[in-house]
Every structure is written in structure tokens, then in C-alpha cells.
Amino acid sequence: MSENVLHLENVTMQFGGVVAANDVCLDVNEGEIVALIGPNGAGKTTVFNVITGVYPPTNGRVTLRGKVIAEDQPRGKMRKLYAGGHAYEYPHTVNQTPDRITKLGMARTFQNIRLFKSMTVFENVLVAKHMNMKAGFFRTALHLNGAEERRMREDTLKLLEILDLTDVKDEIATALPYGKQRRLEIARALSTNPSMLLLDEPAAGMNPQETEELCAFIRQIKERFGLTVLLIEHDMNLVMDISDRIYVLNFGALIAEGTPAEIQQNPDVITAYLGVAET
Amino acid sequence: MFDTVLPYLLSGISVGGQYALIAIGYTMVYGILRLINFAHGDVFMVAGILMVYISASGIPLYLSIPLVLIITAGVGFAIERVAYKPLRSAPRMSIMISAIGVSYTLQNLVLYVTGGLNQFYPSIPFISQSVTIGATSTRMVTLITPVLTLVLVIALVLLINHTKIGMAMRAVSKDFETSRLMGIKIDNVITVTFVIGSFLAGVGSILYFTNYSTVIQTSGAMPGLKAFVAAVFGGIGSVPGAVVGAFIIGICENLLKGMDTILIKAGLSKSMLGITTFSDAFTFALLIVILIVKPTGLFGEKQTEKV
Amino acid sequence: MIQAQPTIKPKKLDAATIITIAIIGVVYLLAFVLEQVMPATSMLFTVLKKGATYALVAVSMNLLNGFTGLFSLGQAGFMLIGSYAFAILTIPVAQRLSVYQYYDGGLVQFSLPWLVAIVLAGLFAALFAFLIGLPVLRLKSDYLAIATLGFAEIIRAIFQWDKIGALTNGSNLLRLFPTFADFNVRDESGQVLVYWSTFVPFVIAGVCIAFILMLINSSYGRAFKAIRDDETAAEAMGINLAKHKMIAFCTSSFFAGVGGAMLAMYANSVQAKSFTTAMTYEILLIVVIGGIGSVTGSVMSAFLFVASSEWWLRFLDQEQMIGAWKVPLLRNGFRLVVFSLIIMAVVLFFRQGIMGSRELPDLFRKRHKLAGKGARKA
Numbered sequence: 001m002s003e004n005v006l007h008l009e010n011v012t013m014q015f016g017g018v019v020a021a022n023d024v025c026l027d028v029n030e031g032e033i034v035a036l037i038g039p040n041g042a043g044k045t046t047v048f049n050v051i052t053g054v055y056p057p058t059n060g061r062v063t064l065r066g067k068v069i070a071e072d073q074p075r076g077k078m079r080k081l082y083a084g085g086h087a088y089e090y091p092h093t094v095n096q097t098p099d100r101i102t103k104l105g106m107a108r109t110f111q112n113i114r115l116f117k118s119m120t121v122f123e124n125v126l127v128a129k130h131m132n133m134k135a136g137f138f139r140t141a142l143h144l145n146g147a148e149e150r151r152m153r154e155d156t157l158k159l160l161e162i163l164d165l166t167d168v169k170d171e172i173a174t175a176l177p178y179g180k181q182r183r184l185e186i187a188r189a190l191s192t193n194p195s196m197l198l199l200d201e202p203a204a205g206m207n208p209q210e211t212e213e214l215c216a217f218i219r220q221i222k223e224r225f226g227l228t229v230l231l232i233e234h235d236m237n238l239v240m241d242i243s244d245r246i247y248v249l250n251f252g253a254l255i256a257e258g259t260p261a262e263i264q265q266n267p268d269v270i271t272a273y274l275g276v277a278e279t
Numbered sequence: 280m281f282d283t284v285l286p287y288l289l290s291g292i293s294v295g296g297q298y299a300l301i302a303i304g305y306t307m308v309y310g311i312l313r314l315i316n317f318a319h320g321d322v323f324m325v326a327g328i329l330m331v332y333i334s335a336s337g338i339p340l341y342l343s344i345p346l347v348l349i350i351t352a353g354v355g356f357a358i359e360r361v362a363y364k365p366l367r368s369a370p371r372m373s374i375m376i377s378a379i380g381v382s383y384t385l386q387n388l389v390l391y392v393t394g395g396l397n398q399f400y401p402s403i404p405f406i407s408q409s410v411t412i413g414a415t416s417t418r419m420v421t422l423i424t425p426v427l428t429l430v431l432v433i434a435l436v437l438l439i440n441h442t443k444i445g446m447a448m449r450a451v452s453k454d455f456e457t458s459r460l461m462g463i464k465i466d467n468v469i470t471v472t473f474v475i476g477s478f479l480a481g482v483g484s485i486l487y488f489t490n491y492s493t494v495i496q497t498s499g500a501m502p503g504l505k506a507f508v509a510a511v512f513g514g515i516g517s518v519p520g521a522v523v524g525a526f527i528i529g530i531c532e533n534l535l536k537g538m539d540t541i542l543i544k545a546g547l548s549k550s551m552l553g554i555t556t557f558s559d560a561f562t563f564a565l566l567i568v569i570l571i572v573k574p575t576g577l578f579g580e581k582q583t584e585k586v
Numbered sequence: 587m588i589q590a591q592p593t594i595k596p597k598k599l600d601a602a603t604i605i606t607i608a609i610i611g612v613v614y615l616l617a618f619v620l621e622q623v624m625p626a627t628s629m630l631f632t633v634l635k636k637g638a639t640y641a642l643v644a645v646s647m648n649l650l651n652g653f654t655g656l657f658s659l660g661q662a663g664f665m666l667i668g669s670y671a672f673a674i675l676t677i678p679v680a681q682r683l684s685v686y687q688y689y690d691g692g693l694v695q696f697s698l699p700w701l702v703a704i705v706l707a708g709l710f711a712a713l714f715a716f717l718i719g720l721p722v723l724r725l726k727s728d729y730l731a732i733a734t735l736g737f738a739e740i741i742r743a744i745f746q747w748d749k750i751g752a753l754t755n756g757s758n759l760l761r762l763f764p765t766f767a768d769f770n771v772r773d774e775s776g777q778v779l780v781y782w783s784t785f786v787p788f789v790i791a792g793v794c795i796a797f798i799l800m801l802i803n804s805s806y807g808r809a810f811k812a813i814r815d816d817e818t819a820a821e822a823m824g825i826n827l828a829k830h831k832m833i834a835f836c837t838s839s840f841f842a843g844v845g846g847a848m849l850a851m852y853a854n855s856v857q858a859k860s861f862t863t864a865m866t867y868e869i870l871l872i873v874v875i876g877g878i879g880s881v882t883g884s885v886m887s888a889f890l891f892v893a894s895s896e897w898w899l900r901f902l903d904q905e906q907m908i909g910a911w912k913v914p915l916l917r918n919g920f921r922l923v924v925f926s927l928i929i930m931a932v933v934l935f936f937r938q939g940i941m942g943s944r945e946l947p948d949l950f951r952k953r954h955k956l957a958g959k960g961a962r963k964a
Contacts, residue, residue: 313728315728315731315732361934362930362933362934365934366934369937371727371728372651372657372727372878373937375657375727375728375731376870376871376874376933377933377934379870379871380871380926380929380930380933381930382867383867383871383926383929384923384926384927384929384930386864387919387922387923387925387926388923388926390919390922391917391918391919391920391922391923392919394917394918394919395918395919497864500863500864504735504736504739504863507732508732508736511729511732552749553747553748553749556743556746556747556748557743557744557747559739559743560742560743560744562736563735563736563737563739563740564736564740566732566733567721567722567733567736567737570721570722570725570729570733571721571722571724574725574729
């Protein structure tokens with residue numbers, strides 16, 4: 001068994017009376033591509049947002065390479081309302097902000113593309129290099145960090161070259177065709193030098209041929225950058241093709257886990273999810 | 280002790296009622312457009328100026344008061360149509376800047392018309408009269424304000440909860456886009472909101488300026504800001520919240536104004552501390568505290584941003 | 587791995603940049619020469635001095651509102667702090683008794699050189715901004731606006747409080763500190779040999795604006811713009827929101843403080859009650875007219891605004907006769923009405939303002955390519 005990268009333990013996310021994620025336990029190991037699937041509103045993006053620090057979990061713990069990045073138990077009004085399990089087993093409050101989590105080596109893309117709309121493709125990718133700058137505020141502001149700035153620009157250009165975005169590097173990001181915007185989102189995430197990549201519906205809005213290309217693309221960057229990947233996706237062809245393992249979420253709770261072959265056979269999944277999809 | 284505090288308390292309640300009438304305009308507009316209508320305080324001031332000019336032209340009071348209220352509502356309507364409607368799809372900052380621009384324009388127009396001089400507000404029989412409560416002498420307006428405010432607020436709440444347009448307003452404030460898809464005529468709802476808000480600000484101005492007796496182009500700025508703070512304090516978007524917030528602010532502010540006197544009479548202080556200076560600053564301090572401690576205000580609803 | 591591209595080396599100065607530098611040089615030269623040859627009482631110099639001051643303050647506001655997307659309305663408050671810090675620190679010891687006549691000469695009994703004081707003025711403003719920023723920078727757009735506005739009002743009230751009059755002179759004027767006119771070199775008889783009173787504010791404002799420009803074009807500037815475009819995405823790219831918002835807020839306030847000190851030197855006196863919300867609104871409107879997101883726009887708009895309000899449109903405030911015909915409407919206050927209407931027209935119909943998000947060199951490029959902007963300055 002290879003080393004564990006991401007570990008979710010009894011993660012529950014509750015908004016008022018609505019339990020968006022219920023007791024989710026999930027593991028992603030080094031070098032794997034893991035998919036998180038489920039019908040609309042099953043809580044997939046909520047789980048993503050907890051992992052990336054956008055929402056603090058109501059209960060449970062998230063660790064990244066053994067380091068706790070989020071942990072909490074029901075507090076305040078939630079004590080009465082709490083509807084998940086394993087309450088009060090996680091006494092510490094840890095709530096790393098998204099930028100800290102990115103620095104720890106986990107980058108993400110967004111379901112509804114969130115590019116920096118006033119910036120060029122080049123700048124969108126370059127800005128992700130900012131967090132690793134060595135030079136302080138005054139040196140940077142006075143442009144005394146020439147070597148560092150040059151290196152950041154070189155790295156950015158290399159990355160754009162690898163991702164085949166060089167020809168559009170000076171375009172305004174939001175002027176790109178949809179498929180390239182998705183690709184740019186991934187480029188931007190890779191620019192933070194992650195070891196783990198979270199993709200939120202990367203194939204949304206793509207036709208079958210584009211999806212196939214995307215599939216190859218994800219494999220390619222995974223090899224090239226030595227990534228571990230967790231993705232949310234609706235497109236079953238992509239999921240079954242690319243994933244090493246799959247988790248299935250329904251009404252906030254996990255109902256199955258296994259290899260693509262196992263998931264396709266799983267009666268619970270078929271009734272809860274695939275069955276619905278066929279009607 | 281009570282005799283010392285009473286006059287400040289009374290004028291606090293009175294001013295609180297006047298702030299409440301302004302605050303409703305802020306809170307309703309914010310509820311629907313998510314816009315701080317920076318010009319609202321100036322609409323209030325314009326209502327005051329209108330009263331000065333209309334009554335100077337010799338129109339009798341029973342006509343001039345309704346006339347002022349109607350024109351004020353019209354001003355609110357016109358501002359919405361000219362300055363906000365064209366920017367409906369623009370970034371939020373643009374609309375806020377437009378609101379600031381309107382505020383600037385109204386103040387400068389009034390400056391031009393009045394020559395920048397204090398205008399004496401006409402005295403309105405009955406509500407300008409003096410009355411004596413215990414050892415305290417005050418004006419009738421002090422007593423009428425809270426009563427009138429409550430009557431108007433109850434009427435408004437009934438309107439919001441029990442009429443078709445009220446239902447539309449609630450729907451729009453919950454979800455602008457969906458309401459539009461459901462066939463609600465958004466522009467009508469917004470118009471009604473501005474008309475009601477401006478009308479109430481007009482009523483507030485009659486009560487307020489009867490108390491303060493002069494109007495100048497900047498008269499609306501401070502009451503406007505305070506009413507806004509009241510709206511935030513009560514939970515912006517909530518009418519009862521705005522009213523409660525306004526009374527709290529009005530009372531606290533007036534107690535602070537009298538704090539020096541109260542402390543000396545109570546033997547707690549030997550000299551004037553100059554606390555009066557902070558009666559305005561207090562409102563903003565309150566604002567900042569509430570924004571940090573409970574950004575949704577007393578009665579506001581929590582909104583989570585979708586990622 | 588693919589080889590590094592040669593294109594990323596810093597580009598040589600292109601023609602547009604050279605023209606820009608030349609224009610700026612000519613403006614500075616003119617400012618100096620004109621002051622030597624024209625009468626010192628000319629309206630032109632009033633406009634240039636106040637314009638330079640407002641240009642700096644407008645650019646500092648643009649850094650925050652235009653480039654970082656933080657809608658703050660506290661500018662007048664930070665200018666007030668700068669003005670007071672400068673005045674309090676520079677009034678000559680000999681004059682203190684007459685300035686602080688109600689407070690026995692006041693608390694501060696030393697006096698600093700103007701350059702030190704102007705830097706301290708900025709630092710004090712930045713320090714206040716830091717303290718204010720801790721709680722309020724977490725607030726979203728319009729709440730931030732109203733909270734900063736509130737802080738500016740509180741600061742104004744505090745500075746007028748007579749209990750701290752030994753420091754601030756209460757609600758009385760602070761005066762007799764060094765002003766722009768003191769930069770002129772005089773001989774013993776008081777005759778001016780060389781006029782510097784316009785050039786020096788130009789230099790102060792120029793240095794500060796140059797710093798802000800360099801900041802905007804650095805990696806920090808890109809991070810600010812990322813926050814403006816999308817906070818959530820910026821945070822996911824590893825940008826610490828709290829830290830970067832605070833840096834932008836303090837930097838902006840520093841320069842607002844310096845601008846406040848310049849305003850004090852321009853006006854020869856300081857009084858808390860003049861730093862009203864209306865002042866903040868005016869500066870905001872200058873930024874809007876110039877173009878939110880353009881430093882050049884803010885500078886041009888500041889000079890236009892000051893020139894119009896102090897000089898060119900003054901005639902609107904007086905009755906004018908053309909032959910025997912009396913021009914209608916003209917009387918005191920009409921200028922401001924015209925002004926307001928222009929501003930509303932810009933806000934409603936020309937939302938890009940004068941410059942949009944372009945800068946001066948962009949005007950001399952054949953086609954406006956935003957693309958070139960990022961790669962140009964390495």
C-alpha cells in the first residue's frame with residue numbers, strides 16, 4: 001500500500017438543518033486518481049470545499065500527508081441541531097485557510113470557472129507563483145528582485161508550453177474558448193507546484209471528443225508532475241476510464257467505494273444513481 | 280436623577296422615531312437591490328427644503344404637507360429611474376458610486392437654490408406646541424413622533440405581509456433572478472420600494488426639522504448615515520430591525536449628549552468631560568462593533584456565499 | 587524540459603515609454619520654469635499645488651478601490667491624521683505658545699524637519715489603518731465602505747475633543763508650520779531668488795505615485811488584482827487575503843497621510859472639521875472620472891477637477907453679462923451644479939472615465955493591447 005495523501009475522517013458539514021455531507025470517510029493514496037461521484041446535490045462540492053478550507057467542517061477531521069488541516073466538533077447552536085454521527089470525538093479546532101492548504105501542496109479548480117478576468121492567460125498562471133516569493137514587500141515593490149521575477153516568468157512560460165497554451169498567452173483569460181479556459185484553470189492550479197490536484201467537474205460542458213482528450217490530458221499531467229488526483233465528475237465515461245478508485249456519495253453520505261468495475265456492479269449505486277440516470 | 284435624564288430620554292425617543300422613518304428606506308432598498316442608497320439622507324433633506332419653499336409660497340398647511348410628501352416620493356422615484364435603473368447589470372461598485380454622485384448632486388442643487396444659507400423651517404401648529412411632562416417642557420412633536428412612527432411601521436408591515444405587492448417585495452428580496460423568472464415585474468417592485476422609502480423619509484423630515492427648525496444642504500448627511508447604521512444594527516433588510524435599531528441609536532446618542540450634565544448632577548463627575556463630542560462618533564463605533572460581532576445585525580438573515 | 591524562452595528578458599524601452607517619460611519631463615520642467623517667470627499669485631500655481639496633492643490622494647485611493655477591489659471610504663480620515671501629524675511635528679517651538687494659546691503651548695515641545703515629518707505623517711496614517719484594518723477588512727464590499735466611512739467620522743470627532751487639545755489644539759486651527767511657500771529660496775531682504783513652491787510638491791507627489799505604479803506592476807500588484815477579480819480563486823492560488831488586503835490598505839493610507847501633509851502645506855492651516863465625508867466623496871469622484879484602475883487617469887482627473895473647481899468654472903458662480911444680456915442661472919453655487927451633472931454623466935454614460943484601465947504609454951501604442959502590459963515590465 002502506498003503512502004496516504006488525503007484522509008477524511010467522519011466529515012460532516014451541516015448548514016442549519018441541512019446535512020450536506022454526512023460522516024464522510026475517504027482516503028486518497030500517493031499516485032492514485034480517485035473520483036467522487038453522485039447525483040446532483042449529493043454533496044460532492046461541499047466535500048471539496050471542506051477539503052480546501054473554504055468551509056470549516058461541522059464535525060470530523062481532514063488530514064493532508066498526516067498533517068491535520070481541518071478538525072472540529074459541533075459548537076454553539078449546532079450542538080442542538082447536529083444530525084451527523086461521531087459527535088464530540090474531535091475536540092480540537094483546526095481551520096487552515098485555503099491559501100495555507102494550497103501552500104501545503106494541494107491545488108484545486110472550480111466547477112464554475114473562476115479565472116482572473118482582467119488578466120491575461122500568462123498573468124493568470126504567473127500570479128500563482130506569488131505565494132512562493134522570497135523577496136519581501138519593499139524589494140518586490142521597488143523591482144529589486146529581478147532574478148526571482150525572471151525565474152517566475154520562465155517557469156510560467158514553461159508551464160504554458162507544456163499545457164499547450166503558449167499561443168494564447170497574451171489573450172485576456174475570459175476571452176478564451178471554453179475548453180481552453182478549463183485547461184487554463186488546471187494550468188493555474190499546477191503553477192502552485194502541487195503534489196495533489198483537486199478537479200471539480202473538469203469535463204462539464206465538453207463534448208465526448210473533448211472529454212476523451214481531457215482524459216488523456218489528466219493522465220499526462222499526472223505522470224509529468226507526479227500528482228495525486230481527486231476529481232468530481234458527472235461524466236461516467238471519463239470516471240470509469242480514468243479512476244483507480246471511486247467513491248459514491250448520495251444525500252451527503254457515502255454509499256459505496258471501490259474500483260470502477262466494482263462500482264458498476266454495486267446494486268446500491270445502480271439504484272441510487274445509475275438507475276436514475278437510465279430513466 | 281430621573282428628572283435630569285427624562286428630557287434626554289424623550290428627545291432620544293423622538294429622534295429615534297425620526298431615524299426609524301429614514302432607516303426603513305435604507306433597509307427596504309438594500310433588501311431588494313443590495314444597494315446602500317447613499318442619496319437617501321439627501322432625499323430627506325430635500326423634503327425639508329421643499330416644505331420651506333412650498334409654505335413660503337403661501338399654500339396652506341393642509342395642502343402643503345401632502346404636496347411635500349408626494350413630491351418627495353416622486354424625487355425618490357426619479358432618482359431610481361435616472362441613476363440606478365440603467366446600472367442594474369453593472370458591478371455593485373458602480374451603483375454605489377452612482378448613489379454617491381446623486382447625493383453630491385442633490386446637495387449642490389440645494390446649495391445653489393438656497394445660496395447655502397440656513398432656511399428656517401415653517402412652524403406647524405399643534406406639533407410645534409410646547410407641552411410639559413413632569414418638570415420637563417418639550418414640544419408636541421416629541422410625543423407624536425414615536426406614536427406616528429409605530430403606526431406607519433405597522434401599516435408597512437401589514438402591507439408587506441398581506442398584499443400582493445408586499446409578497447412580490449419579499450420574493451424579490453429573497454431571490455432577484457428567480458422572482459423575475461416567476462413573472463414578477465421587478466421594476467414595479469423597485470419603484471414601489473423607492474416611493475414608500477422616500478414617502479416615509481418625507482414624513483420623517485417634517486418631524487425632524489420641526490424639532491431642529493433649520494435646513495441646509497448638508498442637513499441630510501448625518502441623519503442619513505445614522506439611519507443607515509440603525510438599519511445595519513437592526514439587520515439590514517428587516518423593517519422591524521431598522522426601527523428597533525433607530526430607537527436604540529436615537530436614545531443612546533441623546534443620553535451621550537446629556538451625559539456631562541447627568542454625571543455632574545449625579546455627583547459622579549466634577550467637570551464637563553466633553554462627552555458630547557462623541558455623540559456622533561458613538562453611532563459609528565456601534566456600527567463597527569456590530570459589524571464585527573454580528574454582521575447580520577439583530578434581526579438579519581445569514582447568507583452564505585456559494586463557491 | 588522545454589528551454590526557457592528568450593522573450594522574458596526585460597524588454598528594451600519602447601517608443602511609447604520614451605514618449606511618456608519625455609512628457610513627464612516636460613511637465614516638470616514647465617512647472618519649474620513657469621514659476622520663475624510668471625507672477626506667483628497666478629491661479630495656475632494654486633491649481634498645480636493642490637492638483638499635485640489631490641493627484642497623490644486619488645492614486646492612493648485608486649490603489650485600494652481600483653486595483654485591489656476594496657471599496658473604502660476612509661480617505662479623508664487618513665488625510666486628517668497625516669495633516670495633524672505633520673502640523674504637530676513641524677510647528678517651530680517658538681511659535682507653539684501662540685498656536686496652542688488655550689493649551690499653554692501644547693504637549694509637543696520639539697520640532698522636526700519637514701521631510702521627516704512628512705514620512706511620519708504617512709506612517710501614522712498607516713499605523714491607524716493597520717489598527718482599523720484588523721477588524722474591518724474582513725467585511726464585504728458595502729459594509730467595508732460604511733465601516734471605513736464611520737472610522738473617518740470617529741477620527742474627526744476625536745481630533746476635535748478638547749480633552750486632548752494639548753496635542754491636537756482641540757477644534758482650533760493648527761498653523762505656522764512650514765508650507766509650500768517656505769521652499770522658495772529668498773535673500774536677506776525677503777526677495778525670492780528661486781521659486782520651488784510648485785516644483786517640490788510635484789516631486790513629492792511624483793515620487794509617491796512612482797512607487798505606487800511600481801508596486802502595481804510588481805508581483806504584489808498582480809496579487810491585488812487577483813483579489814479584485816475573484817477573492818475565492820485568489821485564495822485558492824495561495825494568496826493570503828488578510829495579509830494582502832492589509833498591505834494594500836496600509837500602503838494606500840500611508841500615501842493618503844502624505845497627501846494630508848501636503849494639503850496642510852498647501853492650505854497653511856489644519857482643522858479637523860474640514861476633513862469631511864464630502865472630501866472623500868470628491869476624491870472618489872476624481873478616481874471615477876479618471877477611470878477606476880488607471881493611475882494616469884486619476885492624476886489627469888485630479889488636475890482637471892482642481893482646475894475646474896478653483897479656476898476655469900469660477901465664472902459660473904458670478905453673474906456674467908454678454909453685452910447687455912445677463913446670462914441666466916449664473917450665481918453662487920452654479921459651478922457645483924454643473925460639476926455634479928458632469929459627474930453623473932460620467933458615472934452613467936462613460937463608466938470607463940477618461941482612461942478606463944489604460945495608462946499613459948498605452949495611448950502611444952498603435953493598438954491598445956492589454957496583453958503587452960504584463961510582459962512589458964519585467
